[in-house]
Amino acid sequence: MTPEPTEKLVLSDEEWRARLTPEAYAVLRGHGTERAFTGCFVGTHEPGTYVCAGCANPLFRSGEKFESGTGWPSFTRPVAEGAVRERVDRSHGMIRTEVLCARCDGHLGHVFPDGPPPTGQRYCMNSAALRHVPE
Template sequence: MIRILLLCNLFLWFQLTAGCAQNSNKEKHTSTNVERSDKVEKSDAEWKKLLTEEEYHVMRQQGTERAFTGKYWDYKKKGVYHCAACDLELFDSQTKYKSGTGWPSFWQPIGSETVEEEEDMSLGISRTEVHCARCGGHLGHVFNDGPKPTGLRYCINSVSLQFKAKE
């Protein structure tokens, strides 16, 4: 069991460092155009009441779910992925692809106004963190090792998403 955990941690570290090395010279790929009146602002206490413990940890404290454990990493239904905190449409299933990282991966958000980016130095290396543009919830990270046409990999925590099937 310890060997498996060590291998999983080694795999995760490899994925993070490989993406980060490629990501260090990355430009910003999105801009934030969500109207100020559309922003969702709540206190920590309000977020704790609204979100599950895991959602709060990931979305408000910049946590990460373990690879290959989230409900959407291998999900194949057609529809739209929304922010779990504020219901903003973030990613269409048509842009989802199998990255092999253990998290849902997309090559672009629904619109440039749906996500915002920020430098993340929490592991001592430069990564680009992705937030919901409406509520500021942590979604995951974006790397420039994805498929065409954008070359991007939005590596997103399942717990930050809510899927809604297309009718």
């Protein structure tokens, strides 16, 4: 499943609150982080595609998911170039790379340069920001 070019999804705060669960809203719109090992996708391995819980933009394939031991679902790369965007995150006294949905700008998690081959990347995502679409 390769993402089709789509327009940005821009909604008001009220529309986002109506569309999302409180937990998904806190993560996607409030840049929150779920507690380690509490997300529903931490240990799952069913074939399919992980999409944005806010706008259904395809983000990651299950074949790129790996067990990082960090307590969050981790992937080696996005489903396609342009599926996500990255920006510098200087919150909490650290400098990290935040990962956002390219369609709705929802906060998904962070990417770190300590993943396995072939990319060496660890896209550490919040389960609350994702929805799994089975193959």
